[in-house]
Amino acid sequence: MQPALIHNPNSRKNTQDKGRFVRMAQRKMGDFCVSALNDSHLPEHLSELKRKGVDFIVISGGDGTVSACLTAIANTYCDGPLPAVAILPAGNTNLIAGDVGFGLQGEDAIDRIMRPAGLKSKVRTPIRLSWPDDDRESVLGMFGGCAGYARAVRIAHSPTVLKFAPHDLAVFFTLFSSFVNLLFRRSRQSWMYGSGLSWSMKDADGSNAVKNIGRSFLYMVTGLEKLSHGIWPFWSDEAHKEGFHFLNVRSCPKDLPRACYNLLRGRAPEWLRAHDDYISDVVGNMLLETESEFVLDGEVFPASTSGRVMLEKGPAFRFLHV
Structure with a gap:
């Protein structure tokens, strides 16, 4: 699997860490780490990730970010299989992550994401x-x-x-x-x-x-x-x-x-x-x-x-x- 990270710098936790997490993720993931300042930028980012063969998308943000990403993913990958998704909770509310969150945070999460073999999965229908x-x-x-x-x-x-x-x-x-x-x-x-x-x-x-x-x-x-x-x-x-x-x-x-x-x-x-x-x-x-x-x-x-x-x-x- 080819993972990529979509990072919302405006989410509560991501604003508090002063960019440390996203800088670490960019060092490890390179161009497969995307910082999306606005939901309107998601279609362009996802089209590029799809072109690069990404089939595993990690979302760092709160419930609103996850909702916007799921919408954009469904629209972008409408002509083929949807990519797998993982959630790193970083928002005001993280209700979705309470059910289907990744289970790791920070550098530990990125290292495991880069080795996706053996990860467990849950299917949910929005x-x-x-x-x-x-x-x-x-x-x-x-x-x-x-x-x-x-x-x-x-x-x-x-x-x-x-x-x-x-x-x-x-x-x-x-x-x-x-x-x-x-x-x-x-x-x-x-x-x-x-x-x-x-x-x-x-x-x-x-x-x-x-x-x-x-x-x-x-x-x-x-x-x-x-x-x-x-x-x-x-x-x-x-x-x-x-x-x-x-x-x-x-x-x-x-x-x-x-x-x-x-x-x-x-x-x-x-x-x-x-x-x-x-x-x-x-x-x-x-x-x-x-x-x-x-x-x-x-x-x-x-x-x-x-x-x-x-x-x-x-x-x-x-x-x-x-």
Whole structure:
């Protein structure tokens, strides 16, 4: 395999080390180490790496960097096999690396990457986010949501939170801030009432079946199979289904403290699975209609004029790790 490194110098950890890591990587990898200052430069960099025969791409950055790279990789390698991928976490949030991270850092990671034989692998399928009525290009990502989740991310992205809650703590704040706001009377009603959200999914015969029409307190999706610290707010009644996980908590949900206690510990007891206010499953596609923004791997995407958002199972990637 021919490895290459895509390094985001603007990621949190990479800005703090004053360029030491990337200089070391450039000495060892030469032209196969690329520092991408902006996501818009990724297509050009990846086209050059593809021309050089690169079939193993290592990403040094946070969740947003990984999302941008997966999107650009899928577009660049669309006419052949996708390269293997490895993640060296270096961002504000590294949720993806918590599931499929490489497992080594610094010079040890680069030395092992240069000897890729014998590395283990996990296959994950990102979510493809698109807007059917807009001319925006689709993007790939691993964790996102709307309604209360989008509002929580807005809070988690504030400078104060980022200063005191780096890495996984920022993710924790994102998940918990929705519920903390319920303690305050002024914000309780607006948070509980949520956002308008309806969805439809294509059945096996290609027809559309409306599954939900109403309002949502919290909506989340993921293509991952593990989150940090045992949190897993998803479930499915059928084993080995292919697609992405989703959770929808309806507006003004009942038994919310009890549900949070279980879901934040990775549990979905029978009473919760049968509860009308909490719906979770594994699906291959969902067409959403909502006035809410949609967040994917930390990036906030404004709602389209029509409010329609398409979520689909994306291409499968093989993530290498030690």
